[in-house]
Amino acid sequence: MTVPFSTEVQMEISTDPSDLPYYAGRSLLRMFLAYGASLIFTLIYGSIAAKTRIAQKVLIPLLDILQSVPVLGFLSITITMFMGLFPGSLLGVELASIFAIFTGQCWNMTFSFYHSLITIPKELHEAAAVLRLNWWQRFIHLEVPFSMIGLVWNSMMSFGGGWFFLAASEAITVLNESIRLPGVGSFMATAVEEGNMKALVYAILTMVIMIVLIDQLFWRPLVVWSQKFKMERTEALEVPTSFVYDICKQSIFLVWLQKYALIPLWKIFYNIFNFIAHVTNRTSAKIQSITSCSYLSFTIKWTLFSITLYYTAQQAYEGYHMMASMGFEKLVNIIQAGFYTLGRVMASSLIGLLWTVPVGVWIGTSPKLSKICQPIVQVAASFPANMIYPFLAIFYIKYAVNFEFGAIPLMMLGTQWYILFNVIAGAMAIPNDLKEVATVFNLSKWQRWRKLILPSIFPYLITGCLTASGGAWNASIVSELVIWKSNQLSATGLGSFINQVTATGDWPGIISGITVMCAFVVLINHLFWRKLYQLAETKYHLN
Template sequence: MAFFSTNIPKNRLNWVDLFVLIFIFTILYSILNLGAGMNAPFTLENQTEIALDPSLLPYYAGRSLLRMFIAFGASLLFTLLYGYIAAKSRTAEKVLIPLLDMLQSIPVLGFLSATITAFIALFPGSLFGVELASILAIFTGQAWNMTFSFYNSLMTIPKDLQEASEVLRMNWWQRFVKLEVPFSMIGLVWNSMMAFGGGWFFLAASEAISVLGQNIRLPGVGSYLAAAIEAGDMQAIAYSIFTMILMIVLVDQLFWRPLVVWSQKFKMELTESADAPTSFVYDILRRSKLLSVLQKLILSPIAKGTNYFLDQIASVSEHTAQEFQSIPRHHIISKLLKLLALLLFLQLMRDPIYNAYILVSSMDGGELLGIVQLGLYTLGRVMIAVLLGALWTVPVGVWIGLNPRMARMLQPVVQIAASFPANMMFPFITILFLKYQVNFEWGSISLMMLGTQWYILFNVIAGAMSIPNDLHEAGAIFKLSGWRKWKALILPSIFPFLITGIITASGGAWNASIVSELVSWHDTQLVATGLGSYISNVTEQGDWAGIIWGITVMCLFVVTINRLLWRRLYNIAETKYHLD
């Protein structure tokens, strides 16, 4: 499959090719230069100080971007593998989807607490271990909503397309590359943008690490911001905010905008919309003869070879599976293999589980009951934040998604608003709360919304953009308008996307509670009673019993709410509002 048009001059290069060549070499040189700094010497006693000199911000920005894109690449691979297995195996689905609910509810600080010491020990004397811990923390802010989106798309593929793939006798790899990934592309691109925004949100926590009594600073915009807040330097905070906005705009225009335009080719419709999204970068890439040559000589042979190799593996694996099913008592053999895998897992986890039990058994029942009560406070804030977020994101998201011209103008604005780390604004909001004596028990809800409402907005936009033009024309024929159009066309079409957005927003709100229920400005702290502020405190103190119980209670709340409410709505979306 060619990614760009080859309708270009055949006998000469043009200025576009010079621009593309310079850009490619700049990216490669930057990756090599910035990557070298990730393996610098490091000890806890002798760390590099984060200077507030604004001339260092370009280098800090490059280091942050490198971590973000490495984490995004890992998130994409995780999404495709995890989402595919969950969608294809009903047995695996019963385990993987509740596990995904729990994973998205574990705070970033929880992952850092469990990994930072191990990574430092794994790479002694090198900064690389801390870098890996930071990248893993960013990964945990990106992967979950991408995985939910891909899983949701696989579960809602129209039956006629599934039947067509069976008629054509496609193996699992052919279905994956020719049906499943293309069908999920629009939702995956928009959720990837939101996932990248989630990574920005926790950038400061992943670069300025304060866990288990350790304070570690990695070169980056997030650690620069943390240092500026500690110093109370408003000018440095302004520099970091400007740098962050510039980074977000550049990433949007150079990376996400071309992907949005490219993803429209996978929109399922019989008639094409007259007003499609555009991107000047995408147009430049299409005009480049250099990229066409690289694609023909390098990328296409690699893609064809990889596709052939995996196609052969898929054919052999399906043939082996059919032979296995023909063996008498294969169900018994399958159950024995699953039991063996479970026993092996329990054997590997025996010591960690025992050590965790020793830690948490020291906590008395009254303290545990107090943690559950804190969880109820945070639950109330999460539900209010999700409800308020949905009230404005649904109409605005539909308006943007159904108006390509508005989408072109507002996408950079929405991308900046969604990607901009809301916790960068917390110092200013804290000052306002202190000045006007705002009750932080309620004010923390607004901070939580700043980081989570965008999950709903991006999914609604993706849902509105993926409504086939055929349905719009049918609605015009039947003269649908106002509430009748919303009831008969818009809401049923966006409902699966909306529920996916609400599930990920709910999990994101729980995760964001660790930074929204406890904020500080210089020497002043505002604390809201809740599970998020509790986890922040015990993590900083290195209280492992409190960390484990806090995360466990948060996971139980998230899984319970998802099972009782959100997952039931998702089942309705999967069965009733299904495009066939």
């Protein structure tokens, strides 16, 4: 990553299949670095948002905004910043690429973790209080274990989301500059530009092989391991299995490594944070006693509010002037394009909902079926849908399909998996004792769905729909504008508009497009999805 780099003299991306193993390794490294950053962000951001009421009112709407900002929007802002931090080095471009993949992964995981924290059963909170656990002990022994099943499945989905935007993050075309990094995504982008169908097929095969290997060697063992955190009083007759997990448990080397390296390191890490937790608890108690004075508390709150309001107003003022320079008529056209994209988002989410709920419950409630279907679902979800776009583009061009409607299936390819993975996680998290109760009461299939399955998966379903909705807005960037050789398929919408202005470096257009998209997402989440979140938090959770 630290080799010299110049925008004038760039690396040439080969379409030779013999280079694919090296490109695959580079892409995989970026994906896991971005996932590590996403996991850290999730645990910190989700914890703060769930535990502090004031922070919750700020951080959750902010999360809505961030997940609605398209990857190209982040790249437009960050590519110059990272290249400025590391001038003349490839490290800046690499960091910008990893950050772009991070923005395609972290939001879904954060929403899942936040939702798990706010639905922890009351008796578990009471047990933690009786045992006098500090915030670190609660985090390690209660919050992370309780959220583990949902976090693992949403991590798989988020990892798949990273693959979806791999081409956009490795073949960067922003601000009238085209920068390419060695990777499967840039290999695919080059093959599409050249119309090299043979190279595109090789890229697809490489992606499938990588996804299957990662699923079997990494995700499947994690799914099996996460079942130990399932809340139930009776043991299930059938449990997920993994040959890799079994090998790891029986490995003499791994047992030795755990005993003499991992456990001692974990104890040191645990004790350090335990000490920090005790110090922060004493400090917060002192601060609380100092600020207990109503006048002082009022002054501090209004000072912080005034500073925040000042900087927000300043940024809004600058943004307003930049948008005003475009003209009122063009701004109206952007908002109108937003309504076109909104229609496609609603259509893709609804159609996806119709098939993902029954299939997700079917997979999640059957360990045998889960073992067979998980690799298939993982491949389908992780496979970058934009790799299929050229084939669909050829089909659309040949049969003169109206792309205004043809963009909906393209959008679905990148968003329906958010719902499916959350439904599977919800179905797998249904306690076995509740299933036995349903059997004892001899509930019919419809009663079982109405009384047990739908209420149990409802919180997970809302999380999936919310993130799918945000993902659909983001996916509009690549699904409303598809290019194959000299043919360009463009649908009227906000995604195609942002794609075009980003490529030309039109800053007023970029800011206006992103602002309008954020406004749409925040309003829909606040008026619709947030109400359902509150219902899930107050009614449909284990207590």
